[in-house]
Amino acid sequence: MADVIPPQESYIRRPKEVRAHLQKSRAQRSRNFAVVDSTGSWMERWRNQFDALAIPFLRSHEMMHPDAFDHSTLSVWAAAKSRNDFLFLENLPKDKAYHGPFVLPSNRMMLDFCRDLVKLGGLDKRIWPAHAESMRPSACGSGIEVSLRTAGDTLQTVLANHVVVARGPTWRRQWPxxxxxxxxxxxxxxxxxxxxxxxxxxxxxxxxxxxxxxxxxxxxxxxxxxxxxxxxxxxxxxxxxxxxxxLGLSWMGWKRREQRREYEQASIEERLAKNRAARDGxxxxxxxxxxxxxxxxxxxxxxxxxxxxxxxxxxxxxxxxxxxxxxxxxxxxxxATGALVDAATDPLLSGLQEVHPLPMHGGLPAVTYNLQWGKLPVYLMGNLAALELGPDAVNMTGAARGDSLMGHGALAHAGQLRGRLLCSLHDECFGYSRDGPLQGMNPRACLLWTQSGLTGHGHGGGLWSCATKILAAEPRNCTSSAPVMKDGIPVEMAPEIWCGCSGAFSRGPWGLVSVIAEQFATFYCELGMIAPMLSWAEHCSGPECGCSVE
Missing domain, CATH: 3.50.50.60 (FAD/NAD(P)-binding domain)
Structure with missing residues (x-):
């Protein structure tokens, strides 16, 4: 497939176009989605991680950042802000195998950059504190019911037509x-x-x-x-x-296209072996x-x-x-031994495995080419989708590739092509907040839970936090009635709504999300669990469809 993060020499857009993108004001029309994060603020988990380890610079280079508009956005932003917080790499070979980039951004600069991107997309008021505990196919015949636990320890069940499970290393610590x-x-x-x-x-x-x-x-x-x-x-x-x-430079330099072709032609067993060899602990x-x-x-x-x-x-x-x-x-x-990834024992996925079991290989499910859980409207990202995404599943390139793969399948499944929402978030803490979100938004049409997964700094550059680019999209005919809220979670909703959602992740034991698109945002998140997703919508005819929120 197309190169999602091109080499340094081939810029997609000119710097002046990137500057215009960073200066463009976004109309704050209602975008029926919310981001659920256990801390109630963007990138809090990432901050905690970098603070705990006192990490000054990221491991990933300057082109691996959360803005999907252009891979040079961070560099252009830094120049416009007169920021030069970069570390030049002295130990990389400067030969035909790898042509750069050769600089790493500082943690402080990346935080400031992502903060501006969140403002750019109008996402600073969209965080919704809660976490997902389990999910199962809906009793109404379509969609997925997701159980959410709120700050008040109240368990609520909400419905989403599509869910993307995208969380970083889970809370399941790996011990010697x-x-x-x-x-x-x-x-x-x-x-x-x-x-x-x-x-x-x-x-x-x-x-x-x-x-x-x-x-x-x-x-x-x-x-x-x-x-x-x-x-x-x-x-x-x-x-x-x-x-x-x-990852080895062969997966990041000019040979990565050849590596990718070989990977896509390999059997599942061969892919599992390639993943382990490429990351190699x-x-x-x-x-x-x-x-x-x-x-x-x-x-x-x-x-x-x-x-x-x-x-x-x-x-x-x-x-x-x-x-x-x-x-x-x-x-x-x-x-400092990382996290355990095993979909077979994942509490969030166990309900799906009972209804629609998938073959497991080394703890990873054999999802479809479009990262879908069989025929269910559930899509996986990050490590859980590594058999399709490859060894960079938890890196920025894997996030971008997952967006493309998932989008084709999800939009085809929904039968619509209205735009796209690629989102990734992070934060792995349990803390909840009651500040709340979703005012004036219809929750069934726009739920988004996130688990902010994380690892981060450690494996491949640190957790990249959510940033966004708002893309033009045809407005949706969503109801604008405000939901009745309890502990920050909607408990009553108007029946005539667009109830189709796509999703991402949540905190909890496991994560997930649900989103509906009236406008579409593009997020990237590295490590920890990159949670790209596409957003689409299906119309629910209201009470006749039998969908409900318990």
Whole structure:
């Protein structure tokens, strides 16, 4: 398929067109959708993650950003704002295999850029706090019923004709094998990096000698941040891996088209193997590896390759027995070991699997070419769709590709082609807020829940937050009656509405969303779970269709 993020030399639009896009005022017509995020604000989860690890620059280059208008938007925006917060990469080969980009944006600049994009799309007032717990095919014969839990711990069921499940690494932390052997005292003290992301202030409280488990960016950033407070032992279960991006350059340089063609022609088993080989577990960038090496030379950090924890116990401090036979003492123990992705045991998808089971391969469902769950109006993004999207499923390129694939299938399924909404959001926390959203909007026509998934910084550049480009679209004949709200969730709706929705993700155990398009926005979100989606609508004739909200 077409190259979704072209090389540096081939710009889609001229800089003056991009500047005009960034300066264009958007008419604030009612766009019947809302973004549900557990924190009640844009990019909060991403901020927490970068704050917890004190990450100054993203791992992804300047062309990987949330605005789909043009891949040069960030660079043009930076020039217009007289911002030069870029890090030039010294370790990338400058040859035929890779022609750039060679610069990384700073975290602060990306936050400011995304904030402007949110304002550009008029999305700053569209956040709706809640999370999705389960979903099932609707009893009315079409659509999907989704159970949402609100800040007041109230469970509501809402209906969407189409749902896109797009969430980043789930709340299901992946632990090393020794975790199952821990007693209650040790379980109360052990930490996962996600605990630190949920509460960044915990990092400031860490003092003394520490043990960190993991070989990716999270573990390396923790080393650089904590080494000044006490000696750090970094345990990596295999060799130390250093590479600029989480994917090999062959998937990002000129050979990526050839790689993509081969991938699309491969069997599912071959694709699974290609995905694992291309990502190949955790790695650190050359720049970060140099910082860790300097700490090693000063005696502040010791890196132990091919080393795992056999057993561990806590009695005021940690006593850890290693696979090498050595024993270590530590004041704290952190596992930077990522998340578990297994659709077969995913609470959000289990109801669908019972009704319409899909073959599973390595925990991933065999979705259709258009990322659809069989014939059900449910679409998957991110890691869950990796068998179709490829090894960059959780990166920006995977998000853009998913938009294209999903759009053709979803619009065909809905029988309409009115425009498109590509959206991705993030934030993985549970916190809810009652500020609320959706005033004057018809919820059944415009629900959007999001799980802001996340991982981020660690694998491929950090979680990209939602930004948008409003595209022209034919207005919809949606009712404008305001919904009756309870705990921020609509509980009564006017019957004559456009009840078709597309969706994205939510917090919760799992995420998802639902959206209807009167106007269409384009979002991108990297890592964590990129949640692109298309929006379409089907007309519901009101009470006659039997659809209801419990």
């Amino acid at each position: 094998a020794f975790y199952k052997l821990l007693d209650a005292a040790a379980l109360a003290e052990i930490r996962h990096t996600w605990d630190l992301f949920d509460k960044p202030e915990q990092v400031a409280a860490l003092r003394g000698r520490g043990i960190i488990v993991g070989g990716g960016l999270s573990s390396a950033h923790l080393c650089t941040q904590l080494a000044g407070r006490g000696h750090i032992d970094l345990l990596i279960r295999r060799e130390r891996k250093v590479k600029q991006y989480d 955790g790695s650190v960038s050359p720049e970060l590896d140099a910082e860790v090496s300097q700490l090693e030379a000063k005696g502040l950090v010791a890196v132990h390759e091919w080393t795992e924890i056999a057993t561990a116990s806590f009695d005021g401090s940690w006593t850890v027995a290693l696979s090498t036979g050595d024993v270590m003492e530590a004041d704290y123990l952190i596992c």
